[in-house]
Amino acid sequence: MNAAEQLAGLTLDGGWKVTSKISPVPSSGGMFSVPYVVKDKDGKEHFLKALDFSEAFEDPDPARRLQEMTSAYNHERDVLEHCKDRRLSRVVVAVTHGYTQVPGFGKIEGRVAYLIFELAESDVRQQVDLKNRLDCLISLSILSDVTLGMMQLHKEAIAHQDLKPSNVLTYGDAGCRVGDFGRSSRRGYHVWMDNLGVVGDRTYAPPEQLYSHFHPDFVIRRIGCDLYLLGNLAAFLFSGINITASLFSRLDAAFHYSRWNGTYDQALPHLQHAFAQVLADLDSVVDPLVRTEVCAMVRELCNPDLARRGHRKGIGSASQYSLERYVSYTDLLLKRTTVSARLRGAA
Amino acid sequence: MTAQPFERKRYVVPRWRPAARVAAAGELAMPRKPMQDAAIPDELKNRLETFRLRSDVVAAAELVETALVEGRENEAERAARSLAREDSDATPLVRKQAALLLAKLAAEEPDRTDIDIGPVRRRVHQYPQDALSWVDLALGFVTKGRKDKAQRAMKVAMQLAPNDRHVLRSAARMHLHFDDPEQAHDILKRSAATKFDPWLVAGEIALSSAADRKPQFLKIGIDMVEDGGFQPLHVSELASAIGTVHLRDGNRRARKLFRTSLVNPTGNSLAQAEWANPHLGGELVTTKQIDRVSDSGEARALHAYWKGDFEDLIEICRQWMTEEPFASRPYSVGSSVAIAIGDFDLGLSLAEDGLALEPESLLFRNHQAYALIEKGEYVRASNILRQALQKRADEVSAEYLVATASMLLIRLGDIEDGIAGYRKVIAAFKRQGNRNLEASAAAYLALEAARAGLPTTSEFIKQAEELAKDLRYAPDCKVVLRRAKRWQAAVEHRRRVSETP
Numbered sequence: 104m105n106a107a108e109q110l111a112g113l114t115l116d117g118g119w120k121v122t123s124k125i126s127p128v129p130s131s132g133g134m135f136s137v138p139y140v141v142k143d144k145d146g147k148e149h150f151l152k153a154l155d156f157s158e159a160f161e162d163p164d165p166a167r168r169l170q171e172m173t174s175a176y177n178h179e180r181d182v183l184e185h186c187k188d189r190r191l192s193r194v195v196v197a198v199t200h201g202y203t204q205v206p207g208f209g210k211i212e213g214r215v216a217y218l219i220f221e222l223a224e225s226d227v228r229q230q231v232d233l234k235n236r237l238d239c240l241i242s243l244s245i246l247s248d249v250t251l252g253m254m255q256l257h258k259e260a261i262a263h264q265d266l267k268p269s270n271v272l273t274y275g276d277a278g279c280r281v282g283d284f285g286r287s288s289r290r291g292y293h294v295w296m297d298n299l300g301v302v303g304d305r306t307y308a309p310p311e312q313l314y315s316h317f318h319p320d321f322v323i324r325r326i327g328c329d330l331y332l333l334g335n336l337a338a339f340l341f342s343g344i345n346i347t348a349s350l351f352s353r354l355d356a357a358f359h360y361s362r363w364n365g366t367y368d369q370a371l372p373h374l375q376h377a378f379a380q381v382l383a384d385l386d387s388v389v390d391p392l393v394r395t396e397v398c399a400m401v402r403e404l405c406n407p408d409l410a411r412r413g414h415r416k417g418i419g420s421a422s423q424y425s426l427e428r429y430v431s432y433t434d435l436l437l438k439r440t441t442v443s444a445r446l447r448g449a450a
Numbered sequence: 451m452t453a454q455p456f457e458r459k460r461y462v463v464p465r466w467r468p469a470a471r472v473a474a475a476g477e478l479a480m481p482r483k484p485m486q487d488a489a490i491p492d493e494l495k496n497r498l499e500t501f502r503l504r505s506d507v508v509a510a511a512e513l514v515e516t517a518l519v520e521g522r523e524n525e526a527e528r529a530a531r532s533l534a535r536e537d538s539d540a541t542p543l544v545r546k547q548a549a550l551l552l553a554k555l556a557a558e559e560p561d562r563t564d565i566d567i568g569p570v571r572r573r574v575h576q577y578p579q580d581a582l583s584w585v586d587l588a589l590g591f592v593t594k595g596r597k598d599k600a601q602r603a604m605k606v607a608m609q610l611a612p613n614d615r616h617v618l619r620s621a622a623r624m625h626l627h628f629d630d631p632e633q634a635h636d637i638l639k640r641s642a643a644t645k646f647d648p649w650l651v652a653g654e655i656a657l658s659s660a661a662d663r664k665p666q667f668l669k670i671g672i673d674m675v676e677d678g679g680f681q682p683l684h685v686s687e688l689a690s691a692i693g694t695v696h697l698r699d700g701n702r703r704a705r706k707l708f709r710t711s712l713v714n715p716t717g718n719s720l721a722q723a724e725w726a727n728p729h730l731g732g733e734l735v736t737t738k739q740i741d742r743v744s745d746s747g748e749a750r751a752l753h754a755y756w757k758g759d760f761e762d763l764i765e766i767c768r769q770w771m772t773e774e775p776f777a778s779r780p781y782s783v784g785s786s787v788a789i790a791i792g793d794f795d796l797g798l799s800l801a802e803d804g805l806a807l808e809p810e811s812l813l814f815r816n817h818q819a820y821a822l823i824e825k826g827e828y829v830r831a832s833n834i835l836r837q838a839l840q841k842r843a844d845e846v847s848a849e850y851l852v853a854t855a856s857m858l859l860i861r862l863g864d865i866e867d868g869i870a871g872y873r874k875v876i877a878a879f880k881r882q883g884n885r886n887l888e889a890s891a892a893a894y895l896a897l898e899a900a901r902a903g904l905p906t907t908s909e910f911i912k913q914a915e916e917l918a919k920d921l922r923y924a925p926d927c928k929v930v931l932r933r934a935k936r937w938q939a940a941v942e943h944r945r946r947v948s949e950t951p
Contacts, residue, residue, distance in 0.1 A: 351518040351519050379577040
């Protein structure tokens with residue numbers, strides 16, 4: 104048992120009381136952390152993420168691994184601090200962070216770093232149970248919040264790179280926010296994860312990353328990845344499917360990246376062919392109230408061709424990878440659909 | 451007489467089939483060596499563990515998604531089955547995704563039906579960046595004889611994916627179909643992708659022959675076959691194309707190259723090897739090889755033809771028609787064979803179907819006229835022949851038409867002129883050095899003579915037998931001669947019966 108697992112019952116600096124450990128759900132991307140529920144002085148519950156560096160000592164190169172883990176933690180903390188200062192409304196920021204010494208452990212292995220966040224009600228993955236799709240209005244509202252959150256991040260030259268349903272946290276009437284910056288990348292700052300081919304969850308990753316096709320430009324490579332992930336989330340909200348998996352379900356096995364010896368450009372016509380079929384599937388299930396708009400958004404944001412990804416009016420221009428148009432678009436769509444839904448209800 | 455079912459020249463020109471079928475045949479792959487790392491990726495491991503702990507819809511769907519992305523579909527079979535069940539309450543697309551995973555595991559063959567223009571047109575309308583669907587749309591238009599629309603659709607595909615193997619080969623094939631072998635050759639000759647791709651080099655070499663030009667990439671192609679490090683399937687058509695050039699030039703390396711092409715052949719390289727059989731003087735292709743390869747209708751047809759298995763050949767032609775719906779050759783072979791075995795209704799209908807694909811074809815007009823004469827519709831046949839003979843025909847087509855016109859004369863009672871016409875045709879084929887056609891024309895003359903009960907029938911049969919004696923690969927001539935002998939026997943029998951008091 105390592106120190107990060109032993110925080111329950113401790114009182115941390117600032118009077119935070121660790122009440123219980125949350126049983127972790129096996130999923131990808133969760134980096135060496137143990138989740139807890141903590142209470143502040145007023146008894147309000149928060150979420151604590153304790154960093155567990157113990158696995159570094161099981162690595163064949165513990166010094167290197169430890170360096171990677173600490174730099175990843177520092178990176179996430181710095182991103183959170185940066186976002187906190189900028190008051191980003193649709194981004195989950197840390198309430199505080201610090202270190203604690205766990206009793207019964209040595210000075211080095213007992214020192215645990217933590218981050219404390221506002222406790223979310225749930226995440227989108229848990230809300231969409233894949234049996235009954237979310238109500239069209241709820242989905243639109245989530246999409247609108249997440250689009251705004253992503254644009255706020257991009258304005259700070261931060262690419263999230265791991266946007267997926269489980270990283271979109273819901274806060275009741277306060278809407279949704281984008282969380283988990285463990286895999287993010289900041290322009291001008293280098294962290295070891297930047298060297299990874301697929302930075303976030305591979306199941307949601309854009310195809311160019313899976314085919315090891317990397318553009319040297321930060322915006323095209325990393326913001327382009329975020330655009331894909333946002334389109335992927337839109338598809339998930341309105342249909343329950345993930346575009347990356349759907350692409351591979353439609354792609355002949357010969358073109359799968361594990362069997363492909365050609366370049367990404369050579370695989371592209373086959374990916375576009377598969378994508379066309381995925382879009383046709385999507386078109387058949389999205390609520391008619393928003394079908395045209397949502398399908399257009401997915402079509403533009405998830406285009407396997409990075410050069411054609413983004414809003415149709417911005418292709419080739421400096422604003423190609425900007426989400427500003429989508430923020431206005433989703434906001435307008437939400438308002439329009441609310442009115443239409445009311446009228447439909449009244450009728 | 452009918453045209454010779456298979457032409458004297460054949461090149462391994464690119465085939466054009468729906469993209470899904472070409473992909474399923476492995477012809478669009480660029481394979482890499484299998485990865486050594488057989489370990490299950492962490493994300494998949496986590497999702498397998500979650501599914502083991504709680505086999506609900508979310509866990510199953512996530513496992514299916516990860517397995518698809520990782521290309522390890524077999525790991526999620528149980529999860530996919532639970533989602534695809536009829537009583538599953540997963541959303542429609544989650545169920546569909548599971549069904550697609552199971553279809554991948556079952557290695558289901560793609561749909562073999564023709565391209566349906568409507569849905570493909572809707573798809574390109576919805577997502578115009580899908581170059582392969584534009585190629586499929588062009589194929590649909592070509593099958594319906596809509597040349598302009600096909601060319602427009604192919605132009606869009608070429609703009610979207612100018613270096614794609616399937617797009618380039620299909621575009622080249624389309625131009626060849628439109629009787630523009632120079633343009634077809636130019637497409638592959640000028641593409642920057644050609645010199646790196648054995649499939650494109652194969653097409654360039656084959657199309658250069660069709661365009662009567664020198665191949666540009668012959669040397670590169672030879673290097674690719676000899677030491678390119680390509681898997682056998684990927685150099686099959688290339689070896690076949692180079693082998694065909696060597697065969698034409700009388701180079702002894704042709705046989706070796708055809709053998710290389712057959713290590714892991716395509717339907718096209720199999721057909722080419724079957725075609726080369728008489729030229730190389732030995733059976734290169736086995737029935738087993740043909741059975742293993744998809745879209746091998748043409749090879750199968752040639753195989754049955756050499757064996758003289760004409761009854762099966764009709765059915766094989768039908769299969770070939772579904773493989774290459776725009777190609778008129780299955781119809782020309784089918785109608786020729788149907789007439790040779792005496793099934794004139796079928797011969798007529800296949801000739802008319804062929805005319806729908808190739809309205810200017812003199813070959814189909816000839817078969818149409820022949821079948822109509824056999825059915826007693828002399829006036830219609832006479833009109834068709836008259837119109838056809840007025841057109842400028844190549845020398846071989848003109849001889850077919852003259853032979854069929856001579857047949858009509860015999861049927862109308864003008865025996866001497868009819869026989870004289872046939873003799874001229876036989877002499878013309880002899881002058882051209884085409885022994886097969888010479889023997890075939892003699893066999894058709896013998897058949898007409900037998901049918902008319904001429905006293906010289908035995909002489910004609912003997913002459914045709916003499917011409918066919920040394921021909922190992924002239925099965926149609928032998929079939930027609932068999933029919934001539936049956937007619938001779940029947941006429942003799944009728945005469946004896948009528949003479950009996």
